[in-house]
Amino acid sequence: MHEITPEDTPVVRMVGITKRFPGVLANDSVDLTLHRGEVLALLGENGAGKSTLMNMLVGLYRPDTGDIYVHGKLAEINSPQDSMALGIGMIHQEFMLVGNMTVAENIILGMKDLPLVPRIAEIKKNITDLSKRYGLQVDPDKTVHDLSVGEQQRVEILKLLYRGAEILILDEPTAVLTPGEARDLNEILKKMLQEGKSAIFITHKMDEVMEFSHTVQVLRRGKSVNVCPTSSIKRIQDLANMMVGRDILFSLDRGPFKPGEILLEAKNLVMDSLVGGGKRVLDDVSFSLRGGEILGIAGVAGNGQQQLTEALTGLMMVNGGQVFIKGKDHTNKTPLQIIKSGVSHIPADRGRMGVVGDMSVGDNLSMKKYRTKELSDHSIIKRSWVRLFAERLIETFTIKTPSQDTSVKFLSGGNIQKTILAREIDSCGGILIAVYPSRGLDVGATEAVRQNIIKQRDMGNAVLLVSEELEELLMVADKVAVMFEGRIMDIMDVKDAKTEELGMLMAGVERGEI
Numbered sequence: 394m395h396e397i398t399p400e401d402t403p404v405v406r407m408v409g410i411t412k413r414f415p416g417v418l419a420n421d422s423v424d425l426t427l428h429r430g431e432v433l434a435l436l437g438e439n440g441a442g443k444s445t446l447m448n449m450l451v452g453l454y455r456p457d458t459g460d461i462y463v464h465g466k467l468a469e470i471n472s473p474q475d476s477m478a479l480g481i482g483m484i485h486q487e488f489m490l491v492g493n494m495t496v497a498e499n500i501i502l503g504m505k506d507l508p509l510v511p512r513i514a515e516i517k518k519n520i521t522d523l524s525k526r527y528g529l530q531v532d533p534d535k536t537v538h539d540l541s542v543g544e545q546q547r548v549e550i551l552k553l554l555y556r557g558a559e560i561l562i563l564d565e566p567t568a569v570l571t572p573g574e575a576r577d578l579n580e581i582l583k584k585m586l587q588e589g590k591s592a593i594f595i596t597h598k599m600d601e602v603m604e605f606s607h608t609v610q611v612l613r614r615g616k617s618v619n620v621c622p623t624s625s626i627k628r629i630q631d632l633a634n635m636m637v638g639r640d641i642l643f644s645l646d647r648g649p650f651k652p653g654e655i656l657l658e659a660k661n662l663v664m665d666s667l668v669g670g671g672k673r674v675l676d677d678v679s680f681s682l683r684g685g686e687i688l689g690i691a692g693v694a695g696n697g698q699q700q701l702t703e704a705l706t707g708l709m710m711v712n713g714g715q716v717f718i719k720g721k722d723h724t725n726k727t728p729l730q731i732i733k734s735g736v737s738h739i740p741a742d743r744g745r746m747g748v749v750g751d752m753s754v755g756d757n758l759s760m761k762k763y764r765t766k767e768l769s770d771h772s773i774i775k776r777s778w779v780r781l782f783a784e785r786l787i788e789t790f791t792i793k794t795p796s797q798d799t800s801v802k803f804l805s806g807g808n809i810q811k812t813i814l815a816r817e818i819d820s821c822g823g824i825l826i827a828v829y830p831s832r833g834l835d836v837g838a839t840e841a842v843r844q845n846i847i848k849q850r851d852m853g854n855a856v857l858l859v860s861e862e863l864e865e866l867l868m869v870a871d872k873v874a875v876m877f878e879g880r881i882m883d884i885m886d887v888k889d890a891k892t893e894e895l896g897m898l899m900a901g902v903e904r905g906e907i
């Protein structure tokens with residue numbers, strides 16, 4: 394990490410910033426100082442107020458009270474254009490690209506001083522030059538909705554660079570990326586920082602904090618509770634405790650392993666991709682999963698895990714093989730038939746598949762259970778039961794929301810995720826399929842999610858847990874299967890599994906070759 398030379402005038406100084414939303418004090422008199430060349434890691438639980446604070450720096454919200462100084466001058470930031478003019482740019486937690494426009498169009502979108510007829514050839518050349526300089530590969534002519542998440546992120550970064558931003562705000566940029574993509578991004582960031590740019594970096598990944606930042610600032614419930622040099626942090630656990638305000642255990646309670654009947658079985662599943670020349674994405678996949686058991690699926694993202702869970706939940710058809718649920722053939726059945734047979738699904742893409750943003754938190758929590766006896770009496774929905782039910786889930790899963798009547802779209806990203814988890818875990822009728830359930834969650838929420846998954850197992854349910862974090866799998870699962878290029882390389886008991894061995898299998902090295 395390079396040294397920073399503190400100057401007299403910080404590049405950004407936020408003083409006494411307070412911001413209230415209906416029912417929440419999102420920022421409570423927060424001070425923040427950023428020096429030239431400094432990377433400040435802004436930490437806090439989901440809903441602590443990090444995005445809100447940053448949104449005020451880029452003119453999306455106005456503080457209720459407090460002042461913002463940029464290069465020592467009081468700044469009036471009323472719009473993203475104002476902040477851009479001050480050299481401030483932000484990569485948002487939810488991307489803000491326009492799907493049906495090209496990369497180049499997105500990059501120049503909203504820029505003020507463009508000529509009436511933009512010289513597209515010149516713009517494209519500039520984009521290509523920039524992408525070479527920073528190792529950010531993207532094709533300027535591609536349409537944004539044809540890009541992967543990682544590529545979209547590169548476009549967001551190029552957009553900032555193109556506009557000459559010197560102060561970068563990165564709001565959980567690696568939360569949606571695979572570990573490989575996250576490493577690439579981190580390399581790019583290093584390059585940008587070596588050029589003297591300053592950054593505020595929001596992340597839940599403690600290793601990134603330790604590697605990248607000079608300073609750590611922690612928000613808790615809208616208040617700034619700590620600012621300290623990163624080098625003064627001796628144990629990652631201390632950071633976690635600062636954020637949550639209590640001890641995080643880093644170890645979980647679990648009952649003894651008591652496997653029951655086989656509840657989910659895959660036999661020789663084969664799936665060929667619908668695009669890209671019909672590549673084989675599932676290749677003879679077989680496993681069986683019992684009640685009271687957690688089977689972890691390890692592997693680098695993109696090796697068939699997603700397709701496997703989509704085949705099991707009826708979202709994609711298989712070309713061969715069979716799926717048995719509680720002993721009955723459910724191959725290529727509809728998602729509704731599969732839900733009715735007792736399968737709950739926490740999908741990887743929670744933004745698109747998990748919630749109805751305009752509906753309230755309470756309705757989102759109860760929507761899978763309206764027709765059950767728990768919430769209705771002779772098919773008449775009991776509103777008071779629904780309210781009690783929602784209250785219970787909000788409490789159990791510590792969903793931060795002003796009330797259960799708030800629209801889900803107003804919650805912070807991590808709390809939207811907790812809403813889906815709560816609904817799916819609670820409505821589990823025997824089998825739970827959880828895909829990256831802790832991705833993007835803060836330490837406290839991650840702990841709660843893992844504990845809840847183990848609770849399902851202890852209650853006798855079968856859990857399929859897809860994760861990229863070996864640490865998580867070894868902590869939570871009973872057995873672990875490794876996927877590589879659509880195949881299951883091996884299935885082993887967690888107590889016999891060694892990290893290095895799993896790593897080799899994930900890279901496609903066969904057992905005999907180790």
Ligand SMILES: Nc1ncnc2c1ncn2[C@@H]1O[C@H](COP(=O)(O)OP(=O)(O)O)[C@@H](O)[C@H]1O
Pocket residue numbers: 414415417418419437438439440441442443444445446793794795803804805806807
């Ligand atoms: N536009 C909004 N309307 C209402 N409430 C909001 C809005 N934006 C954020 N909030 C609330 O403010 C609090 C802080 O949210 P946020 O800044 O997104 O947290 P973080 O980024 O730390 O996860 C949360 O309780 C969230 O629900």
Ligand SMILES: [Mg+2]
Pocket residue numbers: 440443444445486564805806
């Ligand atoms: Mg946020």
